[in-house]
Amino acid sequence: MRIVVNHLNYIYNDRSPFAVQALKDVSFTIEHGEFFGIIGHTGSGKSTFVQHLNGLIRVPSSLKRKPIKGDMTELRVGEFDLTSKKTDFRALRRNVGMVFQYPENQLFAETVFEDVAFGYRNFFDGKPEKGQVESAVREALGIVGLDYETVKNVSPFDLSGGQKRRVAIAGVIVTHPEVLVLDEPAAGLDPLGKQEIMRLLHRLHGSWCKTIVVVSHDMDEIAENCTRVAVFAEGTVKYVLPPRELFHHSEELLSLGLDVPLTAKLCLELEKQGVHIDCDYTTEDFLRKVLALGKGGTVC
Amino acid sequence: MKALEFSGVCFSYGESERPAIEKLDLSVEEGEFVALLGHNGSGKSTLARLANGLLTADSGQISVFGRPIDGKNLFGIRRDVGVVFQNPDSQAVASIVEDDVAFGAENVGLPREEIGDRIGFALRAVGMEEFRTATIARLSGGQKQRIAIAGVLALRPRIMILDEATAMLDPRGRREIVEVVKKLNEEGITVLMITHFMEEALLASRAVVMNCGTVAMEGTPSEIFERHEELLKYNLVLPRIGYLCRRLREGGIRVSDTLDIGTLAKEIASCVS
Ligand SMILES: Nc1ncnc2c1ncn2[C@@H]1O[C@H](COP(=O)(O)OP(=O)(O)OP(=O)(O)O)[C@@H](O)[C@H]1O
Ligand SMILES: Nc1ncnc2c1ncn2[C@@H]1O[C@H](COP(=O)(O)OP(=O)(O)OP(=O)(O)O)[C@@H](O)[C@H]1O
Ligand SMILES: [Mg+2]
Ligand SMILES: [Mg+2]
Numbered sequence: 001m002r003i004v005v006n007h008l009n010y011i012y013n014d015r016s017p018f019a020v021q022a023l024k025d026v027s028f029t030i031e032h033g034e035f036f037g038i039i040g041h042t043g044s045g046k047s048t049f050v051q052h053l054n055g056l057i058r059v060p061s062s063l064k065r066k067p068i069k070g071d072m073t074e075l076r077v078g079e080f081d082l083t084s085k086k087t088d089f090r091a092l093r094r095n096v097g098m099v100f101q102y103p104e105n106q107l108f109a110e111t112v113f114e115d116v117a118f119g120y121r122n123f124f125d126g127k128p129e130k131g132q133v134e135s136a137v138r139e140a141l142g143i144v145g146l147d148y149e150t151v152k153n154v155s156p157f158d159l160s161g162g163q164k165r166r167v168a169i170a171g172v173i174v175t176h177p178e179v180l181v182l183d184e185p186a187a188g189l190d191p192l193g194k195q196e197i198m199r200l201l202h203r204l205h206g207s208w209c210k211t212i213v214v215v216s217h218d219m220d221e222i223a224e225n226c227t228r229v230a231v232f233a234e235g236t237v238k239y240v241l242p243p244r245e246l247f248h249h250s251e252e253l254l255s256l257g258l259d260v261p262l263t264a265k266l267c268l269e270l271e272k273q274g275v276h277i278d279c280d281y282t283t284e285d286f287l288r289k290v291l292a293l294g295k296g297g298t299v300c
Numbered sequence: 301m302k303a304l305e306f307s308g309v310c311f312s313y314g315e316s317e318r319p320a321i322e323k324l325d326l327s328v329e330e331g332e333f334v335a336l337l338g339h340n341g342s343g344k345s346t347l348a349r350l351a352n353g354l355l356t357a358d359s360g361q362i363s364v365f366g367r368p369i370d371g372k373n374l375f376g377i378r379r380d381v382g383v384v385f386q387n388p389d390s391q392a393v394a395s396i397v398e399d400d401v402a403f404g405a406e407n408v409g410l411p412r413e414e415i416g417d418r419i420g421f422a423l424r425a426v427g428m429e430e431f432r433t434a435t436i437a438r439l440s441g442g443q444k445q446r447i448a449i450a451g452v453l454a455l456r457p458r459i460m461i462l463d464e465a466t467a468m469l470d471p472r473g474r475r476e477i478v479e480v481v482k483k484l485n486e487e488g489i490t491v492l493m494i495t496h497f498m499e500e501a502l503l504a505s506r507a508v509v510m511n512c513g514t515v516a517m518e519g520t521p522s523e524i525f526e527r528h529e530e531l532l533k534y535n536l537v538l539p540r541i542g543y544l545c546r547r548l549r550e551g552g553i554r555v556s557d558t559l560d561i562g563t564l565a566k567e568i569a570s571c572v573s
Contacts, residue, residue, distance in 0.1 A: 012438065013438070018435070018438065020438070040470070041442075041470040041472060041473070042440055042441075042442030042443055042446075042468075042469060042470045042473050043439075043440040043442065043443055047440065047441065101441055101468065160339070160340045160341040161340030161341060162340050184441075184468065187467050187468055188386070188464060188467045188496065189340060189496065190338070190339040190340050190496050190535045190536065191496060191498065191535065191536050191537040192339070192532075192535040192536070192537065193339075193340055193535065194496075195537070217469070217470050217471060217474075219471070220540055257470075257472040258470070258471065258472070259470075259471030259472070262540045262541060262544070262561070265561050266544075266561060266564065266565055266568075269561055269562055269564075269565030269566075270565045270568060270569060272565070273565055273566060273568075273569035273573075274569065274573065275565075275568065275569045275572060275573060283540070283543075283544065283547075286544075287544070287547050287548065287551065290548065290551075290553065290568060290572065291548070291551040291552070291553065293572040294551065294552060294553045294571060294572050
């Protein structure tokens, strides 16, 4: 499903002394099949934006009638027009899975099975048969890398941080959403746990969830994985570029208070030493280019 | 003088069969900056809760500046040991930012003007001055985390424990907070920083790796990172730069084991040109 955003604005506590404009005239498109990254400093509007994608935050009808800059707000996810009151938001949520920051805080059931099954029943039209629920849960736990027989009767609270995170993700993807949105999915995990979650997202991207949108503060993760990246700053979108172009602007990103991947920092430093490396900022490509220079030049 | 000392400490949560902390020995000297690493569930947060008396050890002894924690001196212990806990959502005690930041300092009975100054200092340190009268529920995740840190800064404890205090911050926010902590450390505050960011551990004078409720490795950060095979056993990896150095060497570019970006760039440049 293609995601089209045009002239999207959002104000918390509109028309009150506490009004905060969290999104200002945001426009961009996420193509079907992308592994799309969203970066930006604290409070720049990332969570506010992604919560729009499954209708958790609605476009206020007042904005639709009286657009701020005179342009009509547009927000579409595939066929769904999210500015329309008539949209079937339940159907939308079945298609757009949302994994919040620290999703394991929302685990509640007594067993892992029940937790994941809840996500399935919740979006099933009518009452699913027992066998259907069981096979859906089995499949979802399998794809997040948990063994069904081992974990199904375990209390989610007895699992490690990384395992809990995977159960929470299983509860969201159990309906096979076409679009999966994750808000900092690796925050708080130990380094190996982080790597596992990124591997899991790749596995999902190749199978169940055609389009992935991920909010992250980890630029290395972004450079390694994303097709394109949107940079949020104070409620606006500064860039929408693939990593290999985005990090050409490393100096500017740093001056915006954002970070850049290690490979980009090294490229900047090498440039100062008169060595130019033209890479796509993934670790492997960087290594390949540097090693090739080593072979061409005189290796010490 | 020892700021914090655990000797033979064991602790289990309720009925659970596996102890969260098992025969833990650890001592931190006054003025030290220690990074505490370890996989999810290795007992780091439990250690933090034991250190300020929020939890009581089942056996063994925990001392703060030479005084064993005994249930009667908890007030003094909490004044000495300030902890920024892991999940900022569960930490706010008041609804307005300045009240929340003042809470700890008020609790230890500081005079009013002093508290006002400290709120100012703490909010400045975390870059949240303009939010002094804001409502906490209306802040973003990273903003809430900064407020939680300010609350402990305002307390000016002798020992500061940060439990993944920067997990939800953006990279600049993380750097800023770590700099504030580093400065406080230079002014004499003892710091114990729990983190999953290997890069942050590099700033500490000593790194301690926890595994299954006890200390598995200990040394300077660079000593620890030299033992990368062993680190992997505890779910930890080298900082990315360490990994790059290794791969470059394997490819025949003779760089040292530096963890500094500028140094690595110079070494690469002198090898390839
Ligand atoms: N419920 C709310 N009520 C009022 N203002 C809010 C609310 N939630 C967020 N804001 C404000 O809206 C702005 C954008 O917040 P948002 O949560 O989208 O940021 P973010 O980019 O996700 O930040 P972080 O990286 O810290 O999670 C911030 O200035 C924040 O203070
Ligand atoms: N409130 C609790 N009740 C029962 N068991 C708990 C509780 N808190 C933690 N545990 C268990 O105690 C052990 C140590 O947990 P702790 O939270 O100290 O780990 P940690 O090293 O801080 O992990 P993380 O990196 O995920 O924060 C784990 O097995 C955990 O499941
Ligand atoms: Mg957010
Ligand atoms: Mg913890």
